Amino acid sequence: MNVRTRIAPSPTGDPHVGTAYMALFNWAFARHYGGQFLLRIEDTDTARSTPESEASIFAALQWLGLDWDEGPDVGGAAGPYRQSERREIYAQYAQQLVDREQAFYCFCTKERLDRVRSEQQAAKQTTRYDGCCLGLTADAVAQRVAAGEEHVIRMCVPDVGECTFEDELRGPVTIPFSQIDMQVLVKSDGMPTYHLAVVVDDHLMGITHILRGEEWLNSVPKHVLLYQYLDWPMPKLLHLPLLRNPDSSKLSKRKNPTSILYYRDEGFLPEALLNYLGMMGWSMPDESEIFTKAQMVKAFDEKRISVGGPIFDQAKLAWLNGQYLRQLSASEFIAQTQSWMFNQDRLSQLIPLVQERVEKFSDLAPLVDYLVGARKTLTPDNFLHKTLDRDANVKILHHTSALLDDLRHWEREAIFELCQDLAQALDLKFRDYLFPLFVAISGRGVSLPLFDSLIFLGPDLSRARIRGALDAFSVSGKERKRLDKSLVKVTALLSSGQ
């Protein structure tokens, strides 16, 4: 049997380490069995997908050295590999499902659905579409569609019975159909949802094994139904554990750096990151911990995957990276530091910031230390200020961090405006407001211009430093909740002000 696996990221943000994790296992699986590994872009969310994000996913996977045999950039016989370019294909199957009464048109408004949902929640029932449009006659549907009424297509799901399917890592799993929603398959903008697109594409692209996150386990019955409706064979399913934050919740950028680019910019080697991800839920048969991706491919055995959720431990990753750095020859080390920071491109961004501030070359390093290296670890004392107290510092850091996390385009002007607006909303003088940010970014109250620094460091490092600065203050869960509430108010103020 020719094995085919895929990684199917959604280009809606920074390339996530979870994506790298899944890519690694799918890649290793395919390579071990001599099959193909494909890259498919799941950009059916037109509001959130961006070409920049897609490009950064390519860049991140290439940096890691995970090569794909078919994909949007390299082509292949089963293309196109971008879901937004496959609309007609999905439409065709959606129509087939409607014709066979395995799916139906739904005209319910968002308002009605929200109402039904909250009623079900109040009654402590499973939230699920109530079947309102299920009984519509073909004529009625045709009329309403012709009249231009907005609609979606939903899949039919039995009310009773249960679905049992096989997960290769945990054995049979049974989920009652009463828990399964009549999932929307085609959105009102004509795009398929994940569930339709993934089934159609995996089949048409000949995917034999799906290795993906455990978060998908609950939606397998929807897919099983679709495969049955379409008369297609089920691929094998392997649901891998989710990477976790230190508090054991699902890995998230609010609690941990999650962007692959962060690890690149911080100075991790791709080999080390990959090696580390390879020991999350998997181990070499001889228990060795330092191994190359070629060794992993050779030894790969899905039976060795464990299903408990591993915590992504920065300390062990750092140790592992140290092992890799130490084994480099001096000339390799020079080459690596050059490609990391000391190259024409990076230096020409850096020098203009310092040229007019130095009198001797020896002034250079102290000025830029925090830009070419980690800033020092902070304590509350670093934030002592004539007007800002502890709580003010915490609030500024928390709110700025949250707003920057959601900022789509990392541009000087946008960041500047965001900060200015926030300072105003908090009723602070701009220069006072900026103080904790200077400390968070540079480790000092005075440094090179803040916004230039943010641009130079880039979104991933900047966000991590501001979030890290907050760790200097022990912020309790309770306080964090208060801060989140305060943030909601401030955000409301910001949007009303515009």
Place this chain on the structure above:
RNA sequence: GUCCCCUUCGUCUAGAGGCCUAGGACUCCGGGUUUUCAUCCCGGCAACAGGGGUUCGACUCCCCUAGGGGACGCCA
């Protein structure tokens, strides 16, 4: 709330009924090498969630409880 998944040192893990006095790694703590530091070496702390079965024998199999996680979107 409902459903699903998971559960070995603080963390990553080894362990497929006797090889377990539960092993390795990170972290932390000691000690050694080194002009300092780091590296490196040596040593130490530290776990089978709890309770019932099955079995001559259970970390390993089954059940219950507890805890953790996830899902419940016209997001993936």
